[in-house]
Amino acid sequence: MAVVSSNCIPSLTLGSLSQLGRRSLGCPSLSLKLTHPSNSSLHCSLNVPENTHEDTPMEKRFPPYPTVMDINQIRERLPHRFPFLLVDRIIEYNPGVSVVGIKNVTINDNFFPGHFPERPIMPGVLMIEAMSQVGGAVILEPDVKGTSGEVFFLAGVDKVRFRKPVIPGDTLVMRMTLVKMHKRFGVAKLEGKAYVGSELVCEGEFLMATGSDPQARFLYP
Numbered sequence: 001m002a003v004v005s006s007n008c009i010p011s012l013t014l015g016s017l018s019q020l021g022r023r024s025l026g027c028p029s030l031s032l033k034l035t036h037p038s039n040s041s042l043h044c045s046l047n048v049p050e051n052t053h054e055d056t057p058m059e060k061r062f063p064p065y066p067t068v069m070d071i072n073q074i075r076e077r078l079p080h081r082f083p084f085l086l087v088d089r090i091i092e093y094n095p096g097v098s099v100v101g102i103k104n105v106t107i108n109d110n111f112f113p114g115h116f117p118e119r120p121i122m123p124g125v126l127m128i129e130a131m132s133q134v135g136g137a138v139i140l141e142p143d144v145k146g147t148s149g150e151v152f153f154l155a156g157v158d159k160v161r162f163r164k165p166v167i168p169g170d171t172l173v174m175r176m177t178l179v180k181m182h183k184r185f186g187v188a189k190l191e192g193k194a195y196v197g198s199e200l201v202c203e204g205e206f207l208m209a210t211g212s213d214p215q216a217r218f219l220y221p
Contacts, residue, residue: 092175107168
């Protein structure tokens with residue numbers, strides 16, 4: 001409990017004192033309770049949360065991404081293998097609607113020694129490939145594709161923009177949303193966006209074409 005004489009702050013109102021307290025203590029969640037007892041003193045009660053974000057160790061502040069499909073389940077769906085399997089985990093899946101997958105970018109990825117030796121940057125074409133593979137999960141839904149025994153090919157991309165370089169240590173989070181599915185023509189259109197943290201790094205529209213293959217189980221963009 002802090003006691004401030006009302007004679008010392010004749011020009012401060014309740015609102016201005018609250019703002020002053022917030023600025024001076026640097027705490028956005030700080031609240032001031034003001035009372036005026038009969039002794040003409042202004043009593044300020046500071047309610048500060050006991051557990052602040054700074055009290056939590058860095059390694060415990062951020063929860064891990066959820067797992068809807070792990071790498072083994074992804075390998076069961078996609079035919080891609082090293083060095084072209086560019087999806088590590090599916091973290092959200094809405095059948096027939098959208099899917100979110102992640103790619104952990106590390107310096108051990110085999111394309112970094114040549115792109116570039118002195119400034120490693122993930123190639124844009126591989127970001128597009130990774131997003132296409134993520135989009136495969138939503139296309140593979142039986143209710144979407146209509147029939148089994150089909151393969152999918154990346155038929156085209158449009159309105160692609162690369163907003164920021166992706167470098168080793170980044171986690172590429174890719175959301176693919178199904179826009180249209182023309183079963184008659186075997187063509188699907190998706191919108192894709194890729195993020196590192198909250199920053200958009202790549203976006204575009206994707207066109208995938210299907211082809212019948214009685215022995216095929218996989219999407220192959």
